[in-house]
Amino acid sequence: MIQLFNVFKSYGGVSPALDGVTLTIHKGDFVYLTGPSGAGKTTLLKILFRRERLDRGQVLVHGFNVGKLDDSRLYQLRRKIGVVFQDYKLLPRKTVFQNVAFAQEVIGVDRKTVKAHTWQALKEVGLTQKRNAYPPELSGGEQQRVAIARALVNRPSILLADEPTGNLDPAMAAEILALFEQANRNGVTVVLATHNQELLRAGRYPVITLNRGRVVES
Amino acid sequence: MIQLFNVFKSYGGVSPALDGVTLTIHKGDFVYLTGPSGAGKTTLLKILFRRERLDRGQVLVHGFNVGKLDDSRLYQLRRKIGVVFQDYKLLPRKTVFQNVAFAQEVIGVDRKTVKAHTWQALKEVGLTQKRNAYPPELSGGEQQRVAIARALVNRPSILLADEPTGNLDPAMAAEILALFEQANRNGVTVVLATHNQELLRAGRYPVITLNRGRVVES
Amino acid sequence: MRALFQFLNNVLGATAHNLKANRQVFLVSVATITVALSILGLFLLVFSNLKSMMSTWDRQVQLIVYLDDDVSEDQKSKLRALFEGHPEVEEVAFTSREEAWENFRHSFSGGADFIQDLDFNPLPGSFHMRFKSSPDRLDKIKDFAQVLNKQPGVESLEYGEKWVARFEKFMIFIQVFLLAVGGLLCLGLILIISNTIKLSYYSRQDEIELMRLIGATNRYIRTPFLLEGVCVGFFGAVASLALLKAMHYYIQLRFQESLDFLTRGVVIQFLPFSWSVSMVVVSMAVGLMGSYYSIHQFLESGDRQ
Amino acid sequence: MRALFQFLNNVLGATAHNLKANRQVFLVSVATITVALSILGLFLLVFSNLKSMMSTWDRQVQLIVYLDDDVSEDQKSKLRALFEGHPEVEEVAFTSREEAWENFRHSFSGGADFIQDLDFNPLPGSFHMRFKSSPDRLDKIKDFAQVLNKQPGVESLEYGEKWVARFEKFMIFIQVFLLAVGGLLCLGLILIISNTIKLSYYSRQDEIELMRLIGATNRYIRTPFLLEGVCVGFFGAVASLALLKAMHYYIQLRFQESLDFLTRGVVIQFLPFSWSVSMVVVSMAVGLMGSYYSIHQFLESGDRQ
Numbered sequence A, B: 001m002i003q004l005f006n007v008f009k010s011y012g013g014v015s016p017a018l019d020g021v022t023l024t025i026h027k028g029d030f031v032y033l034t035g036p037s038g039a040g041k042t043t044l045l046k047i048l049f050r051r052e053r054l055d056r057g058q059v060l061v062h063g064f065n066v067g068k069l070d071d072s073r074l075y076q077l078r079r080k081i082g083v084v085f086q087d088y089k090l091l092p093r094k095t096v097f098q099n100v101a102f103a104q105e106v107i108g109v110d111r112k113t114v115k116a117h118t119w120q121a122l123k124e125v126g127l128t129q130k131r132n133a134y135p136p137e138l139s140g141g142e143q144q145r146v147a148i149a150r151a152l153v154n155r156p157s158i159l160l161a162d163e164p165t166g167n168l169d170p171a172m173a174a175e176i177l178a179l180f181e182q183a184n185r186n187g188v189t190v191v192l193a194t195h196n197q198e199l200l201r202a203g204r205y206p207v208i209t210l211n212r213g214r215v216v217e218s
Numbered sequence C, D: 001m002r003a004l005f006q007f008l009n010n011v012l013g014a015t016a017h018n019l020k021a022n023r024q025v026f027l028v029s030v031a032t033i034t035v036a037l038s039i040l041g042l043f044l045l046v047f048s049n050l051k052s053m054m055s056t057w058d059r060q061v062q063l064i065v066y067l068d069d070d071v072s073e074d075q076k077s078k079l080r081a082l083f084e085g086h087p088e089v090e091e092v093a094f095t096s097r098e099e100a101w102e103n104f105r106h107s108f109s110g111g112a113d114f115i116q117d118l119d120f121n122p123l124p125g126s127f128h129m130r131f132k133s134s135p136d137r138l139d140k141i142k143d144f145a146q147v148l149n150k151q152p153g154v155e156s157l158e159y160g161e162k163w164v165a166r167f168e169k170f171m172i173f174i175q176v177f178l179l180a181v182g183g184l185l186c187l188g189l190i191l192i193i194s195n196t197i198k199l200s201y202y203s204r205q206d207e208i209e210l211m212r213l214i215g216a217t218n219r220y221i222r223t224p225f226l227l228e229g230v231c232v233g234f235f236g237a238v239a240s241l242a243l244l245k246a247m248h249y250y251i252q253l254r255f256q257e258s259l260d261f262l263t264r265g266v267v268i269q270f271l272p273f274s275w276s277v278s279m280v281v282v283s284m285a286v287g288l289m290g291s292y293y294s295i296h297q298f299l300e301s302g303d304r305q
């Protein structure tokens, strides 16, 4: 369960990036997060895995009190969360396979399991053919799919995806959405920030709309 | 005028990224480039400003024979072309203003002109307020707009934009499109690669569709 | 237990990978360390050899008691008893007038034949005493000289006061110098290694940021860098010892003879084994410090991410 | 002309900006260079002083002609004419029997009173000749000695053959040593500086890639890095000279006296001005080479972009 209560976050600019956000996302939910550019979507996601600290308010993520979480235990929170970053954050000097495997190695998964899981994840996003390519050798959409595979490979209980279809054509976007739905059926809580009107219009999942840091009733 | 004749480019994978592309874009044209992920859109743009070398074929860009262009004269071609990169390529340790100004400094524009032009470009994309922010402090859409400002600031005669609205909400995307149209009215040749169905559907401009490295008749 | 093993396995793998990925930077760093340590080692080599030479020269610090020409056997044996009874005297040697004359003539054999023609012996007999090594040896010699001066049969006394004082000042000089150079070099090495690690860090900055974001522990991130610093220190030290050994061999081969007038016959030795080991250990410690210093900085500053 | 000015302005601005942005790395590099150059400078200091001492010792290489006690004035002046006519002889000094005796007694004044008691003079008169400095001086002295040996009035000859040979071997040793150390250090410095520039490059890799993509010339990209290397070299050299000067002052103040027995009264000098300037120039050149080396690599490898 993800709970935010009156969360306030300012980067020191004229207006705060998050301005009293209160919302609840239940375990196993699938929700969209949308809103115009600069509304605070990325900021909200960043606060969930404590990439940014909040200024005021309460954030509970799967039992972790994120605001009060000690630095030395931060990694425990982060291991529960898979993130598809808006800018992917792939390592250019590792192959696709190594990029996905890396996510498991750093949390101490043993070698055999790493191999099996990585293969499985690449298969899901349709990139087994490109497993030995390096990210700069991939198209924008392929990179995005690697990022998704990496976020899913550790079987997180929460998946945060920031504009995961921004560089994908409609057909591919639908496929990727299917992947997220598959994960969601397996019990993963999914929060998907997007501008993609087609995804939103499909309208099967609740939409949280942000505007200037506030949740807009919809 | 941009002319490609039978252009072939392979990265050594199973199938070539560009496979006999022939097309002409006239001076002052505005064209869309679309196609599924991995179709070769980015590759095509890269070849135009010789970020990648072509394997076979002829590419003429505003009088430059790109395939035969000497390394030492490459910068002359690149100064004629403004590029909005798919991954922005903003410098994280320069402010928004410095990022845009930088593009002019490196080609030897004098200080006063730099200031005036930069201010003007930021105004056009609506980011004067954020001029002292650093890119990591911007939302995805804001970063995209900085990248657009930087591509426009040198008054290039060709503008290549790779998925320039991927992170923008529909309203913002429309605004940015208006910017490109404005530039186009001033005589700039615009090539815009995108998946954005709304932009494409508007249908006001010719669309070049790529698939598996080949131009698809539409 | 299995987790620890897995951790070690991954960390060692990461270190090896880093070294390979930045092979050139790594080699450059090792080379730099090698050069720096070779210079330090050269100083240590000179110093350790000076020390052993000095203990030779040290043996030459002595009190010479010249005897009256008409000293009696009785006086002589009384004096000898006095010397040998003194707790600080290590060794006493007697030179008779005849021996002194022999030595004198011998030392003038060069080109001054005229000395040989002297038909009487102008030289006195003498006792030469060596004292045990101790910091206030000179004072003890002076005190003893006071006593001896009043003894019957003693003509005059001579001791290397001036020379010893200079010698001791020179020792201080050498040590100050070595400390200064050694200190500077260690500082330099820490800087160099921390630069190396920084370089290694920069080339993997994105990787580290990502690791933190996907839940790696700080220790997991830090350890490969620390190990890398230690490796740089280790290989640098070993390479410099090899280089020094080669230099030492060369010097012995080509110049031992021509340096005799400085070394006075003492064979130039390599660094004592314990010093060599210390060099390696210190270098590894310096490597650890250098990498800790730079990595600490980075992990501190990026803590919010 | 205006374009050039604009270029210089931008490039200098970029360099200054780089230095500021990487201040810490820059300072570390300068410090490293300073340490390394200080060590090299120390060797040079020792070497330059040895050289001037050696020219003092050099003057002591001489041919001594001992005369028969019954040499006639006529023979003496013939000999003198012979010496002074020899093209290689620089200076001739005559020591009479009486002077020799005076000197001898004086040098024994230490503690051997017995010498004073001698009531006749056993020493011969002598001529001392110094020869002009030249590589085959020793051979010339030998040849001349052959001739002199047969002259009437000459009792015997003496010249410092053995000593000179050793001395010359020692000179070779010092020079080989200095060359080795200097060479190693220069290599080390190039590596250090190229590492520094690499560091500076890594921290601006994206910037450089972007510059190439938006149409900066290679020269525009390269120049700030080259200047940065030159700056590191320059500041490092100047700082090390300052450090050396301080050391020199300290040594003079505290140890000049105690080193007398080595220097034989020659005052320890600082590096000659021309050497200091050369150090700065060489260091700047080394900085240029180091940065050129690393930047060349990068620009080559990224040429396709």
Ligand SMILES: Nc1ncnc2c1ncn2[C@@H]1O[C@H](COP(=O)(O)OP(=O)(O)OP(=O)(O)O)[C@@H](O)[C@H]1O
Pocket (backbone or CB within 6 Å): A136, A137, A138, A139, A140, A141, A142, A167, A168, B011, B012, B013, B017, B035, B036, B037, B038, B039, B040, B041, B042, B043, B044
């Ligand atoms: N540098 C490279 N090295 C090797 N292969 C590459 C490289 N760049 C692109 N490719 C491959 O070439 C093909 C075309 O890539 P390109 O980036 O041109 O696609 P795209 O049309 O831009 O796709 P997207 O819409 O996902 O950005 C892809 O299969 C990609 O993997």
Ligand SMILES: Nc1ncnc2c1ncn2[C@@H]1O[C@H](COP(=O)(O)OP(=O)(O)OP(=O)(O)O)[C@@H](O)[C@H]1O
Pocket (backbone or CB within 6 Å): A011, A012, A013, A016, A017, A035, A036, A037, A038, A039, A040, A041, A042, A043, A044, B136, B137, B138, B139, B140, B141, B142, B167, B168
């Ligand atoms: N690190 C930061 N420092 C300062 N300001 C920041 C930082 N990150 C974001 N901001 C500002 O906070 C606001 C919200 O940013 P955020 O990235 O959350 O928007 P977003 O909803 O993700 O937008 P987009 O759809 O364009 O990605 C923006 O105005 C942005 O400029």
Ligand SMILES: [Mg+2]
Pocket (backbone or CB within 6 Å): A041, A042, A043, A086, A162, B139, B140, B141
């Ligand atoms: Mg965002």
Ligand SMILES: [Mg+2]
Pocket (backbone or CB within 6 Å): A139, A140, A141, B041, B042, B043, B086, B162
């Ligand atoms: Mg693309």
